[in-house]
Amino acid sequence: MTPLNLGKLLGLTAVIDTRVSEDLVDANGHMSLPHYLTAGVRALWARANPLGLSDARQQDMSLFVSEQHGRYLSEMLLDDRYTAHPAFLNRSRRALHAATYIVDRTHERLACRIESVSIFVSTQTRRSIDFPPALARELDAVIREDRGLIDDPTLCEGLWRAAPA
Numbered sequence: 655m656t657p658l659n660l661g662k663l664l665g666l667t668a669v670i671d672t673r674v675s676e677d678l679v680d681a682n683g684h685m686s687l688p689h690y691l692t693a694g695v696r697a698l699w700a701r702a703n704p705l706g707l708s709d710a711r712q713q714d715m716s717l718f719v720s721e722q723h724g725r726y727l728s729e730m731l732l733d734d735r736y737t738a739h740p741a742f743l744n745r746s747r748r749a750l751h752a753a754t755y756i757v758d759r760t761h762e763r764l765a766c767r768i769e770s771v772s773i774f775v776s777t778q779t780r781r782s783i784d785f786p787p788a789l790a791r792e793l794d795a796v797i798r799e800d801r802g803l804i805d806d807p808t809l810c811e812g813l814w815r816a817a818p819a
Contacts, residue, residue, distance in 0.1 A: 694768030
């Protein structure tokens with residue numbers, strides 16, 4: 655399997671830049687699993703909000719995660735610096751395929767990738783709805799940009815299935 659090109663991944667917007675603090679470390683001395691997930695989700699929201707998701711949330715629309723997969727590649731220890739780089743990979747009328755790459759900047763290596771599929775929903779009805787046109791256009795532009803930086807053969811084949819042509 656071809657390793658990921660860290661240089662290309664670092665071309666993705668870093669929306670989190672912080673250090674592993676004591677409250678993130680578990681009994682094994684490394685950053686605990688739930689904190690990788692939290693960083694991955696927070697990074698996606700931080701990237702999506704300025705594209706129009708924050709406006710949609712004011713109109714009772716939002717994203718709900720329906721599937722998620724984490725791939726843990728190296729541990730991070732107390733005080734290691736890390737960045738989170740979300741990438742929007744694909745979308746349909748009502749779903750978004752994304753991944754957040756968490757990079758251990760202390761050792762310059764990929765620590766984790768959180769891949770997810772989120773469904774766009776009405777928060778009133780709790781049912782899926784189409785992305786509003788303005789948000790869809792913004793997502794499409796970012797997807798085109800991000801896809802040029804992602805050459806990741808380890809993405810989950812079954813997590814995102816393209817609609818039949």
